[in-house]
Amino acid sequence: MPIERHAAPYHPRHRCGDAPEQGDERGRGSKAAAGGPAGSILREATSNPEPQPASTLSRLPRLLLALALTGAAALLQHVLWPWLQPYTWFLFYPAVVLAAAVAGRPGALASTALSVGLAALLFKVPELDWPRFAFTAAVFAVVGIAFGEVQERLRAALQENRALHGERDRMAAIVASSDDAIIGKDLQGIVTSWNLGAERLFGYTASEAIGQPLLQIFPADLHHEERSILERIARGERIEHMDTVRRHKDGRLVMVSASVSPIRDAQGSVVGASNIAREITRRKEIEAELNVRRAQLEEEVVQRTEQLRAREDFLQTLTDNLPGMVAYWRNNVCEFSNEANAAWFGLTREQIVGMHARDLIGDEAFESRQPLVHQLMAGEPYRVERTLTNVRGEERHLWSHYMPYRHSGVVDGFFVMQSDVTPIKEAEVRLRESNAELARAGGWRLPFFAVAGMGLLVAGGAIFKMPALKLHFAHTEPRSRIFTFLREPSVYFSLCATLSVMLAQFSVIPNLSAYLQHNLGYPREHLGALYLVGGSISYVAMRAAGIYIDRFGATILAGLGTLFYVAMIATTFVYESATLPVMAMFATLMTSMALRNVSLNTLSSRVPRPHERARFMSLQSAVQHVGAAIGAMLSSSLLSELPDKRLAGMPRVAMFSIAMGVGLPLLLRLVERQLSHRAAPAAEPWTAPAEVARASIPPG
Numbered sequence: 001m002p003i004e005r006h007a008a009p010y011h012p013r014h015r016c017g018d019a020p021e022q023g024d025e026r027g028r029g030s031k032a033a034a035g036g037p038a039g040s041i042l043r044e045a046t047s048n049p050e051p052q053p054a055s056t057l058s059r060l061p062r063l064l065l066a067l068a069l070t071g072a073a074a075l076l077q078h079v080l081w082p083w084l085q086p087y088t089w090f091l092f093y094p095a096v097v098l099a100a101a102v103a104g105r106p107g108a109l110a111s112t113a114l115s116v117g118l119a120a121l122l123f124k125v126p127e128l129d130w131p132r133f134a135f136t137a138a139v140f141a142v143v144g145i146a147f148g149e150v151q152e153r154l155r156a157a158l159q160e161n162r163a164l165h166g167e168r169d170r171m172a173a174i175v176a177s178s179d180d181a182i183i184g185k186d187l188q189g190i191v192t193s194w195n196l197g198a199e200r201l202f203g204y205t206a207s208e209a210i211g212q213p214l215l216q217i218f219p220a221d222l223h224h225e226e227r228s229i230l231e232r233i234a235r236g237e238r239i240e241h242m243d244t245v246r247r248h249k250d251g252r253l254v255m256v257s258a259s260v261s262p263i264r265d266a267q268g269s270v271v272g273a274s275n276i277a278r279e280i281t282r283r284k285e286i287e288a289e290l291n292v293r294r295a296q297l298e299e300e301v302v303q304r305t306e307q308l309r310a311r312e313d314f315l316q317t318l319t320d321n322l323p324g325m326v327a328y329w330r331n332n333v334c335e336f337s338n339e340a341n342a343a344w345f346g347l348t349r350e351q352i353v354g355m356h357a358r359d360l361i362g363d364e365a366f367e368s369r370q371p372l373v374h375q376l377m378a379g380e381p382y383r384v385e386r387t388l389t390n391v392r393g394e395e396r397h398l399w400s401h402y403m404p405y406r407h408s409g410v411v412d413g414f415f416v417m418q419s420d421v422t423p424i425k426e427a428e429v430r431l432r433e434s435n436a437e438l439a440r441a442g443g444w445r446l447p448f449f450a451v452a453g454m455g456l457l458v459a460g461g462a463i464f465k466m467p468a469l470k471l472h473f474a475h476t477e478p479r480s481r482i483f484t485f486l487r488e489p490s491v492y493f494s495l496c497a498t499l500s501v502m503l504a505q506f507s508v509i510p511n512l513s514a515y516l517q518h519n520l521g522y523p524r525e526h527l528g529a530l531y532l533v534g535g536s537i538s539y540v541a542m543r544a545a546g547i548y549i550d551r552f553g554a555t556i557l558a559g560l561g562t563l564f565y566v567a568m569i570a571t572t573f574v575y576e577s578a579t580l581p582v583m584a585m586f587a588t589l590m591t592s593m594a595l596r597n598v599s600l601n602t603l604s605s606r607v608p609r610p611h612e613r614a615r616f617m618s619l620q621s622a623v624q625h626v627g628a629a630i631g632a633m634l635s636s637s638l639l640s641e642l643p644d645k646r647l648a649g650m651p652r653v654a655m656f657s658i659a660m661g662v663g664l665p666l667l668l669r670l671v672e673r674q675l676s677h678r679a680a681p682a683a684e685p686w687t688a689p690a691e692v693a694r695a696s697i698p699p700g
Contacts, residue, residue: 059106066099066107067114074118081123088123088133089115089140096144100151108148112141181256183275184263189214189230192272201256201279203249214275217246219253233262233273243280255281320349323419328405330413332357332366332373341418346391376404376414383521385421397425424525485615490674494607495623497600497667502627504661505593507635507653508569515573518645522582530583534590541594546602554599555672559665561595564588566658573654596664603671631660 073095077084084090092115099111116137181201184193194209202209202217209216218226222245229239239260246254256277263272316338319326325341327334334355342352345360358366372382382402389395400418404411485491516522522530549557568589571580580588608616634656639649 059103062103063106063110066103066111069098069102070095070111070114070118074115074122078122088119089136092119092140093143096140097147100144100147104155105148105152108144108151112144112148115144116141179278181275181277183209183214183277184272185214185275186272187230187234187270189226198277201248201254201277202246217248219245219247229260230273233260234270236262236270238262243284246277254279255284325416325418325420327352327416328413329357329416334360335413341416344390372402373414376402377411379404379406379411396420397422482615485612486619488674490607490671490678491616491619493667493670493674494604495619497664497671498604498620498623499627500660500664500667501596501600502624503631503634504565504657504664506628506631507657507660508573510632511635511639511647511650511653514645515647515650516582516586519647519650520582530586533583534586537587538590538594541591542598545595545598549599549602553672554603555665555669557595558599558668561592561599562662562664564592565596565661568592569654569658569661574651574658596661599668600664603668603675606675607671631657 070092073091077091080091096108096111096115100108103110119137119140120133178195178197179200181198182193182195183191183198185191191209191212191214194204194206198209199205204217215223215226225244232239239258242258242260244256244258246256248254257280258275258277260276261274262270263274265271319338320340322338322340325344326336326338327341328336334352334357337349337352339349342349345352347355352360357369361369375382381404382400384400385397386400387395387397397420398418399421400416403415403417405413405415486495513527516527516530517524545557568585572585572589604620635653638652638656639647642648
């Protein structure tokens, strides 16, 4: 590299921003000059120096100019030939010199050849025979070629010298502008160069530092460090990236990373050292902050680990005391088990955790359960009631629930939760046996006798406790035909409203229990409590509906009930999203049905006149039964049962129910309008309690 060959003539004291460099032509001093961060900048800057052209003219134009000068000299000599004879080469010598100056060696050669040719053609004198002319031409050619060679070497030397000066200036600028402190010193520790980075880092100017011992920037307790560095440098060793402390001019300490390299002369002897220092105070502060933060994180990790361990112990204690078996399987390996699950296999929890399923249940059972494992890993849960034999040979009836576990959206394993329902099944068997004994005692007629007895009780209560309602027997007006009766708008709209309610409700009610169990996973044993709560809430809603219908009217209550009904049917069956718990959903559905039914029955009771009441009620009952039958039949045709007993097609049934039920408020509004047009006296006889009471008393 040029920086290594020609650094010796440049003394570091000449420019305070330059680093001292010495070396021979073999580049033995390059390592000292190029060590550390600043050295990498110098290598990058000097590895590909930019060419410095000697002239702005290219070679071909210069060559043409040299030939033109030769031609011009020949023309001038031709004009002056009468006075210049017999000096054939008089003006050709200056032409060759100018051609060599302009175009170097190629220009001198071209000018010499052209001059010899022109002289032979134009300026050969009779005094010179051809041999003598050839001799003079040879002398001229030797002189011209010599001029060209000398000029070429001078130009090369000038270009090289100019390039060296440019490289030296660039190196000086790089060293001077470097953020790193670059300091040169001799083997006695005396500063020989000091760049601007050193001024910024240590506060001393170049004039203050050069010629002074470098010990002035060492703290008193680190003077031995400088002596050790000088000893190692004298042995030719390098010191790289040494984290240490230096003292600023104002007395404060500065943390630096220092690299020291030996400087060698042309003979390879160590004559000094190059120090490159970079401030690392901020880096050390960040490292200290990171160390503090690392210690805090480690403490947090310890605390978090203890918390997780405590939670794990809590969950383990909880699962161990659950009335069932719990296990987690991942890659066919048991990774969690409670005591009940381990005891089923006759093992402890420590023994079963980590055991492969093949080792636990055997090859045949393991292979037979692989389809179920694939189903679970595909994200599909599985529930089953079955009878299994434990390790003690006891047959137990289990309710098993297999639940996939998703981690970051991917099924990672599955839980197996099993409840021993053997006592419940045994109680069911005992209940069936008791019922069988009761049936044997009363025979097959006992259930029918029970139903008949309840019917007699209801009939007796109706006969002896309810009003007679005989006013319609005393009516003397002729009865209208059935078709005429049906064409009355109030009757027609009321029966349409009844049909709408029955179609809407009985398309859902027959399938509600199966849907709750198999589609929503509601336990079968909880259905009794569900219907008890729903019936109780429906009773309360009916009682409240009667009060508010008298205050606000049947249409408003029917609209409110329809709104609740449509919302529950849509969210539960159309979109199949469990936005509410099953208990809350069922209670809301029963409340909406109660509001709709009470509104319909209240308004329908005003439709028939006293003498038409029996006819209307029989028609209304027929419409109710027909609507319930049609709704149930349509829902059964729209639904299908999947292999896992879930109902498919429930959204279509729900849409049908919504379509049938949403028109109830409009139909009731039409009935109200028709009743408002009816004459008031026609409705009074059956609404006044006193008149009803009088009509029920037999005459005489």
